[in-house]
Amino acid sequence: MKSLLHDYAEACKDIAVGAKERPGKAALYLSVITGAVLCGSNAPSDDSFHCSMLDAAGTLLLLSPWTRNGKSDRHTQRLIDLDNQGRLHHANLVFLSVMYESPHDPACDVYHARCPHLEPRWVDFPGRVLDVGFLGRWWVLRSRMKDFDVNDEEFAHLPPDMRTISWRDLHSQENEKLYVSKFLPVVMPEEQLD
Structure with a gap:
């Protein structure tokens, strides 16, 4: 048992020395192992x-x-x-x-x-x-x-150019002006008031 613990201590010491000598490689290995554990633990049932x-x-x-x-x-x-x-x-x-x-x-x-x-x-x-x-x-x-x-x-009967709506169609300047104009007060000419 004592020799087994000694072997594990030597292996851990070698890992620490290797990580100090090549930190990029150690970080890559650690990230791959962490990603594998994360994926394995989150595999849905x-x-x-x-x-x-x-x-x-x-x-x-x-x-x-x-x-x-x-x-x-x-x-x-x-x-x-x-x-x-x-x-x-x-x-x-x-x-x-x-x-x-x-x-x-x-x-x-x-x-x-x-x-x-x-x-x-x-x-x-x-x-x-x-x-x-x-x-x-x-x-x-x-x-x-x-x-x-x-x-x-539901939209299959429409012409091809009307089947898709682009971002410009939804946010055009004309649409914005019409939206704002609906909140403006209605001004009637003098002729229609009589």
Whole structure:
């Protein structure tokens, strides 16, 4: 035990001497290790995904079907359907988490689900990934829920130049003048007063 403690003391002494000789390299190693520990400790869990998924579904449920974003609604409904079918699975990859789709429920006992020759190949795995969790967030679900209350199909009948609005359209000088003019008192000419 004494020799083991002596070896650890020598190793720590060597680390301290090496850090003094090359502080840049030591800082780089320390930052990489700290980042890895931070990412590993903040990898979201399966429960976190289910909470995020149900929160997104509840948020969309509060909106009228005519104002919901179609992409957000379809993605959330697909996730809920896969979860109800038992085909939604979680994998913790130390630094990040992945939610992926499997072709069958693990409790399914049909031939296609149990035959090892019909299992999906690892090459096809990236196509089955539904969401990536990193630093406590589920990034794909978050990006799909962006502008969840804007229905793009509602504006499909407009001409192409009117489908998008630029910053200049919203903050033009003419708009500002009209906005200010609505607070000015109304002045009527003498002819209209009689």
